Amino acid sequence: MSETGVSTVFDYEKDGAEIYRQSFATIRAEADLAGLPADVSQVAVRMIHACGMVDLVRDLAFTPTVVARAREALRAGAPILCDVSMVASGVTRKRLPADNDVVCTLSDPAVPALAAELGTTRSAAAMELWRDRLEGSVVAVGNAPTSLFRLLEMVEAGAPHPAAVIGVPVGFIGAAESKDALAAHPSGLEHLVVRGRRGGSAIAAAAINAIASEAE
Numbered sequence: 001m002s003e004t005g006v007s008t009v010f011d012y013e014k015d016g017a018e019i020y021r022q023s024f025a026t027i028r029a030e031a032d033l034a035g036l037p038a039d040v041s042q043v044a045v046r047m048i049h050a051c052g053m054v055d056l057v058r059d060l061a062f063t064p065t066v067v068a069r070a071r072e073a074l075r076a077g078a079p080i081l082c083d084v085s086m087v088a089s090g091v092t093r094k095r096l097p098a099d100n101d102v103v104c105t106l107s108d109p110a111v112p113a114l115a116a117e118l119g120t121t122r123s124a125a126a127m128e129l130w131r132d133r134l135e136g137s138v139v140a141v142g143n144a145p146t147s148l149f150r151l152l153e154m155v156e157a158g159a160p161h162p163a164a165v166i167g168v169p170v171g172f173i174g175a176a177e178s179k180d181a182l183a184a185h186p187s188g189l190e191h192l193v194v195r196g197r198r199g200g201s202a203i204a205a206a207a208i209n210a211i212a213s214e215a216e
C-alpha cells in the first residue's frame with residue numbers, strides 16, 4: 001500500500017516454470033558457453049542461474065569427464081559429501097537418481113574437539129568423518145577453502161579418491177588458492193571449479209542439482 005492508500009500494481013512474472021524458462025534462455029543468450037562440452041555447459045547454466053553472473057564461464061576449470069563420472073557415481077548410489085549444511089540443504093532430493101545420501105558432518109558433536117586437536121577449522125576437521133565414505137563419492141565444497149585443502153591433504157596421505165569434486169569455495173582467504181591446488185593436483189581428481197574468489201554454497205548445490213537432473 002502506498003502513502004496515498006492506493007495499492008501499487010506490479011507487473012511481474014508469477015509462473016515458476018516460465019521464470020525458469022526465461023532465465024535459462026537469458027543465460028544461454030548472454031553466456032559464452034561455446035567452448036564447453038555439452039554436459040559441462042548444462043551444469044554451467046545452472047551455476048550461473050544460482051549467482052546471476054554470466055561471465056562465470058571464463059573462470060571455470062574442469063576435467064573433461066567430470067560430469068560423466070559424477071553422474072555415473074550418483075546412478076551407482078554414491079553419497080554426496082558437502083562441506084557445509086547450506087550446500088546439503090540446497091540439493092534437491094527428488095532429483096537424485098538413487099535416493100543418494102547427502103552428508104554434512106560439520107555439526108557432528110565430535111567436530112569442535114577434533115578441530116582444536118588438529119589446530120584447524122571445524123570445516124576442515126569435519127572432513128575426517130568422511131573418510132570411510134570418500135571412495136567413489138561426489139564431493140561438493142561451496143564454502144570453506146580449508147575443507148578443499150584438507151581433502152587434498154587426505155588424498156595425499158592415502159585416503160580413498162572421490163569420483164568427482166565440485167570445488168567452488170568462495171572468499172578472499174584461501175578460496176582461489178584451494179581451487180588452483182585442486183585443479184593442479186597430481187592425483188588427477190575429476191573436478192569442476194570456479195577459479196578465483198567467486199563461488200558459494202548456492203553455486204555448489206546448483207552444480208549438484210544439474211548433474212543429478214540428467215543422471216536418472
Ligand SMILES: C/C1=C2N=C(/C=C3N=C(/C(C)=C4\N[C@@](C)([C@@H]5N=C1[C@](C)(CCC(=O)O)[C@H]5CC(=O)O)[C@@](C)(CC(=O)O)[C@@H]4CCC(=O)O)[C@@](C)(CC(=O)O)[C@@H]\3CCC(=O)O)C(C)(C)[C@@H]/2CCC(=O)O
Pocket residue numbers: 083084085086087106120121122123124142143144145146147169170171172173174175199200201202
Ligand atoms: C572463514 C569462513 C568463511 N565463511 C565464508 C562465508 C560464509 N559463511 C557463512 C556461514 C554461515 C558459515 N561459515 C562457516 C563454514 C565458517 N566460515 C568460515 C570458517 C570460519 C572457516 C572456513 C574456512 O576458512 O575454510 C567456518 C567455521 C569453521 O570453523 O569451519 C560456518 C560453519 C560458521 C558457523 O556458522 O558456525 C557456517 C556454515 C554453516 C553451514 O551451512 O553448515 C555465511 C552465510 C556467512 C555469514 O554467516 O555471514 C557465508 C556463506 C557463503 C556461502 O555461499 O557458503 C567465507 C567467505 C567463505 C569464508 C572463507 C574465506 C574467506 O575469505 O574468509
